[in-house]
Amino acid sequence: MPNFTILNRFSSSFRDYNSHLKLVFICTTVSGGGVLGYNAVVGSSEDAVVAAADKKKVVVLGTGWAATSFMKNLNNPKYDVQVVSPRNYFAFTPLLPSVTCGTVEARSIVEPVRNIFPKKNVEVQFSEAECIKIDAENKKVYCRSISKNNLNGQEEFAVDYDILIISVGANVNTFNTPGVVENCHFLKEVEDAEKIRRTVIDCFERASLPDISEEERKRILHFAIVGGGPTGVEFAAALHDFVNGDLVKLYPGIKDLVQITLLEAGNHILSMFDKRITAFAEDKFQREGIDVKTGSMVVKVTNKEICTKEVTNGGQISSIPYGMAVWSTGIGTRPFIKDFMSQIGQGNRRALLTDEWLRVEGFNDVYALGDCATVNQRKVVEDIAAIFKKADKNNSGTLTVKEFQEVMGDIYERYPQVELYLKNKQMSNIADLLKEDNVDVKKQLNIEELKKVLSKVDSQMKFLPATAQVASQQGIYLAKCFNRMEDCEENPEGPLRFRGEGRHRFKPFRYKHLGQFAPLGGEKTAAQLPGDWVSIGHSSQWLWYSVYASKQVSWRTRALVVTDWTRRFVFGRDSSRI
Amino acid sequence: MPNFTILNRFSSSFRDYNSHLKLVFICTTVSGGGVLGYNAVVGSSEDAVVAAADKKKVVVLGTGWAATSFMKNLNNPKYDVQVVSPRNYFAFTPLLPSVTCGTVEARSIVEPVRNIFPKKNVEVQFSEAECIKIDAENKKVYCRSISKNNLNGQEEFAVDYDILIISVGANVNTFNTPGVVENCHFLKEVEDAEKIRRTVIDCFERASLPDISEEERKRILHFAIVGGGPTGVEFAAALHDFVNGDLVKLYPGIKDLVQITLLEAGNHILSMFDKRITAFAEDKFQREGIDVKTGSMVVKVTNKEICTKEVTNGGQISSIPYGMAVWSTGIGTRPFIKDFMSQIGQGNRRALLTDEWLRVEGFNDVYALGDCATVNQRKVVEDIAAIFKKADKNNSGTLTVKEFQEVMGDIYERYPQVELYLKNKQMSNIADLLKEDNVDVKKQLNIEELKKVLSKVDSQMKFLPATAQVASQQGIYLAKCFNRMEDCEENPEGPLRFRGEGRHRFKPFRYKHLGQFAPLGGEKTAAQLPGDWVSIGHSSQWLWYSVYASKQVSWRTRALVVTDWTRRFVFGRDSSRI
């Protein structure tokens, strides 16, 4: 069906040459997030022809942050990739709370993966399906198509792999609280955000009907948010802005009945942030009439009430009537990942355990990254004997300064906690560690001294947070490893294998924290940047705008998000119930 | 919950003074549709205080074209209005086909009625509910809230009225064809358009799964459209553009399997348009590979096949496998309107019969307009005797020229078919009618001659089409009547009552046809303007853009639609399945 009119051609050529347009938008997206920029890797132009037999089949599960950043950066023609995910798009999750109130549109924060993945030199196939089982023994995954229309019932199929990359993210965690699944909204997927938006309007429309008692109106207009983490707080703030900026004008009769409550089991909201941010947020919410109830744990949710138990106060139980509840408390494991974990003896964990090269423990050809995985950092102290043995080249039982210096770099590279410890103590290198313990650098070191010096760094071991930042850095890291798989086979670039021969093929994954935002509503954002640099207010809001604009996965979503913001400034948010 | 930061204030003041912005958009929306422009009526500034007891309660059912244009133009403080509709927004239906393929976003063509309705001087309430029963005897309507969430089950309530305005539009008409409701998509509501969009992508994703036979892929990628009217044709064209402009690049492996079929029981598609347009459209579709099957009536739809019967060819039955079917054939009556019609003895009709003043026949306080109603035009011939009697002032049994001239204007006004007849014959006034029959204007007229002259105009009687143009003109007409209800009570402005005393209070409703568009895809549109002026091609497409931009109900939707078009030109349409 060829169809090429003049205008079509004009428009499509315009699209191809849209780089001019980028200039326009660059003005709006001042650097700021440039360093965390998510830029397309241009496929190498030499179209390397690789014999089919030489190719390895990589199966990637998921199209979220981890999978997408892996795919964008993968560039090695030796791989044939098949991506399986129930979503044929990538969703920019940090803007999901904005979608709940129509500050940006759902469609502006998603990009079809078929636009993102195609490469000049890597064969990529996409299947819109969910993985339902991993059979690592036979190197197969079982999948099921997701469309539930009249087409053909649900399709199931199996896919073979040479290498499997698991990046399926996480589930909502209800901590098995009764009634949550039935009665609460979640804020994890694009559909969730759209449903929340519709329900907010629903509550306002419903409370406007005739023949409803004042008490009932109050209940309907009570919005309860469970979980005082960044998502819960941002949603509370966004909802407050939506209500006060737009809805009160349209529903003047009921505006005084609206109540927003934020329930948090801990002592403070935003507890992972700097204390100044927490205090500012709590104070701001209080002034605005958002009721922050800390120390109250939700124990049950019915269709009209939330039951809470005070963490102190002798565990007092109370019931709060509500109209809409949003559950936003931590993440859990997807069922098929749980199954896989019990198969491989990791049944009692929250996430797939990997080594520092993101390989699932016990497998050479299964990688896991993003929210569904957690890196099992190795303690230095477990390896002290091996390190000592490797370093002590002349088997003298003590290390000379030179011997120690020769392994210092490898230690630094192999164990990220060393770097964290040094940073924390504002030291510049491992030698400073020795000085701290008054170990004489001129003398020879014995194993006990080495143990004393190094074991303290293990206190700095942390699990990486389940964030887009971690997931996307892992994706980029893994793609770079895959791109240089053959090169590094010959010339390994990793640290010394203390417990084996030679060097590791790659450097282990290292996370670089670039800071964190907490939008607090009213065009104010809190930003906590590396070095505990804290900034709160309108300027951080503009930083937030520019970082989030610059981090968009494509020029299309970038333009859409920026025009959405502009539309919102000019026209306010839409309250149509669609 | 007061919340006023500097930026908030800036943004809201910006919003209030957004008239400057209008200038910007005026550039994009060159007049064209200006005449049909849908402009807000500014409430009269003298805030007339009307005693509550003097006020009449008007209940308006619906928030579509008819209801919205009524509400926008109503301006009489003597009325308290309660609007009841399951949609808290107005939807610009002519752009629905564009939503199915993402050329514009659903949200860009809707505007919350709570933004449209507020007036300085008329009290307006809105309830998001559907009317389920009209009790005209007791002047009550029964309503049911529509939200089906965990709030409170479904609410029912009754509303009293002094005046009822029924403008609830129409249903899809399946002609009771088996399997249509279960298996076909409709294109009537915003949700329908969004569902179609998702399903198109579903079909492409599904056909891309591994392990599917070629034949099955072909079936899944067969899009069948039933009904060759303007909506079916526009959707077929939009789908063809979407597939060929955007999807083939993303799904290169399956692009050759796509087939679009347009099924039409009549001999031609677009049969209500000029023959040149029909021929152009059929020809264009054939060239583009859209299969136009005329003369085939759909008799059954199963989940995978459409059964058709040839209208000629001895009624041959055939089965066509399909992946997605869209049913777009005419309109039917909503069930509660059907009930009301049987109550009032109109059971065997398709729509509520009204007189020329839009009052439901037999009722002085129930009006019906838009797609749910049809004006029962009175034949001149039925009134000849009364006209003659009224005109023959001296009871001479014949009419003098002067006597006839005195009622000519009233005849012209009372019977719209007179105007149509004159226009058709390119005559300028009723006197020309007499000349046509060689009646000597100098002589006196007898009743037989009058009958002969006037009865021929009844051949021009037509039911008004079920279009937004008719609905919105009716809404404006009725609002203007309501605005001058008291004035015209004293000084009636309508024609003579031939069968009664005095004059009619208002002039009867008269429809002014402003032309019609048929977008044919590939940036080409056919336009048929009054006087059978036909234009096909890119220029009509730009006329279409400008008319549709100018006809938007608010500056918000206008800006949104225009930016959507721009986004589409630059970035193409999105294929994320959300």
Ligand SMILES: Cc1cc2nc3c(=O)[nH]c(=O)nc-3n(C[C@H](O)[C@H](O)[C@H](O)COP(=O)(O)OP(=O)(O)OC[C@H]3O[C@@H](n4cnc5c(N)ncnc54)[C@H](O)[C@@H]3O)c2cc1C
């Ligand atoms: C509302 C919200 C706001 C957030 N804000 C921020 C923020 O501001 N900054 C930040 O750093 N992080 C933020 N996060 C966290 C961040 O979104 C996650 O850490 C990140 O998405 C994890 O990436 P991932 O690739 O592991 O998983 P995801 O991005 O969740 O992707 C998982 C993918 O796997 C797919 N999948 C699911 N099940 C299957 C299956 N059975 N088979 C195959 N595929 C499957 C999914 O469809 C999806 O494509 C936010 C999260 C939410 C929910």
Ligand SMILES: Cc1cc2nc3c(=O)[nH]c(=O)nc-3n(C[C@H](O)[C@H](O)[C@H](O)COP(=O)(O)OP(=O)(O)OC[C@H]3O[C@@H](n4cnc5c(N)ncnc54)[C@H](O)[C@@H]3O)c2cc1C
């Ligand atoms: C896809 C499509 C394209 C079209 N294109 C054009 C075009 O280009 N030009 C043109 O002139 N016409 C067009 N039309 C026709 C036009 O939309 C209709 O003629 C017009 O909408 C009729 O206006 P209305 O007010 O009678 O009904 P609608 O606009 O349909 O409004 C009916 C209202 O009643 C409400 N309602 C429904 N049930 C109830 C209930 N039980 N109680 C209370 N309220 C209820 C609905 O929610 C809605 O708000 C198109 C129609 C469609 C579907």
